[in-house]
Amino acid sequence: MSALPEIPLNDGRKIPVVGYGFGTANLGKDSSDAVVLALSQGFYHLDGAEYYANDESIRVGLETAKVPREEMFYTTKCCSNDPRKALQAALKTLNLGYVDLYLLHGPDFFPELGVARAWEICEEMQREGLCRSIGVSNFRVKDLEDLLKRAKVKPAINQFELHPYLYKHESALIDYCKTNDIAIATYASLTPLTSAKGGPVDATVERIAAETGFTSGQVLLKWSQQVTSGIVITTSGKASRLQEQLVAFTSMPDLTKLQINAIVENGRSKHHRIFFPHMDEL
Numbered sequence: 125m126s127a128l129p130e131i132p133l134n135d136g137r138k139i140p141v142v143g144y145g146f147g148t149a150n151l152g153k154d155s156s157d158a159v160v161l162a163l164s165q166g167f168y169h170l171d172g173a174e175y176y177a178n179d180e181s182i183r184v185g186l187e188t189a190k191v192p193r194e195e196m197f198y199t200t201k202c203c204s205n206d207p208r209k210a211l212q213a214a215l216k217t218l219n220l221g222y223v224d225l226y227l228l229h230g231p232d233f234f235p236e237l238g239v240a241r242a243w244e245i246c247e248e249m250q251r252e253g254l255c256r257s258i259g260v261s262n263f264r265v266k267d268l269e270d271l272l273k274r275a276k277v278k279p280a281i282n283q284f285e286l287h288p289y290l291y292k293h294e295s296a297l298i299d300y301c302k303t304n305d306i307a308i309a310t311y312a313s314l315t316p317l318t319s320a321k322g323g324p325v326d327a328t329v330e331r332i333a334a335e336t337g338f339t340s341g342q343v344l345l346k347w348s349q350q351v352t353s354g355i356v357i358t359t360s361g362k363a364s365r366l367q368e369q370l371v372a373f374t375s376m377p378d379l380t381k382l383q384i385n386a387i388v389e390n391g392r393s394k395h396h397r398i399f400f401p402h403m404d405e406l
Contacts, residue, residue: 128168129373131355133280134305137257139225140197141349142373143169144366145311145357152177158361159185163196165366171357172218173201174210175229179217186218193220201229201261201283205237207245211254226255227283230262230400239267240274247277259283259307262400265300272304283309283357285399286348288316288325288391293404298352308354312398313344319398325390332383338376341365345372346379347387 130138144167150158155178162170168191172182179200186196200223202210211226226246228234234242246258259281260271268282282301286294286308301308316325317340333340348356349372356373360366397404 127374128166128370131307131353133257133307134278135257135280137224137280139257139281139307139309139355140169141355142345142370143167143171143197143199143309143355143357145171145359146176146178146182147171147173147311148359149361150176150178150359154178154181156181156185156188158359160189161361161363162366163189163191165363166370167366168195169197169199169355171199172214173203173227173229174214175201175203179214183218186220197224199223199225199227201227202242203229203233205234205242207242208249211249215254222253223255225257225259225281226250227259227261227281228263230402231260231264231267232402239271243271243275247275250277257281261309262403264403264405265297266406268300268304268306278304279306281307281309281355283311283355284403285312285397286310286352287313287320287344287396288347288387289320289323289394289396290391291351291388292392293395302353308352309357310348310352310354311357313348313356313358314341315396315398316344317341320394320396323391323396324393325387328386328390332379332386335383336377336379338371339368341368342372342376343379343387345369346376347384349373350379350384351388 144162261283
């Protein structure tokens, strides 16, 4: 495994604090070069999904990069009605014997099977060694509450969108996950710099960047990691940008409480969500 800091999971395993995501810009596209780029820059935590429809090209990238399996952490997610069939297909396509983390991509992808049965299948596959850790993605508090009533194995992770314009809404979910020892993985941390430019946190983030000597992107990544004490999924097609992002998790000092709270307070006046609108429903 890489020298990246790791987060302990409730099942005794560990996960690198930052991962390279194969959604967004890589969605449905040939991602072989992206795999090689990510691994060459030290992103040994790769985050894929059935929904992303790029497993075949990811396999090509993995074979090209030739990184030993034990040095890589691989996550994938299920969005179809048969988690076992989906994982078996992914393992075959990716040419992997197991994945390190298998997630149910959302609570609404299993209308026929039901979330409880989908999770039971994940528990079975974990016991069989097809996936080492299991978790969920885009689950609200009420979804987690329903799941925990029946689950034999507690989710190791809940992965969801988070940035300053969602913190007010997601703070209860963050607290719930922390209270119940469910690690948090977040994505879309850089939204204030991408799809929500010109928002109320811009000046604050720029000020903190100037104070610390780091970039606005690094400040936002660091903020996301600190408010969750969790994992951050990010991406880029440029080596220089990936190296910049890694700095936020390897050598950048923690933000102060005042800096964290300033970003939180400035983000409260704006709500902006990119993915999974059901998360706005309480």
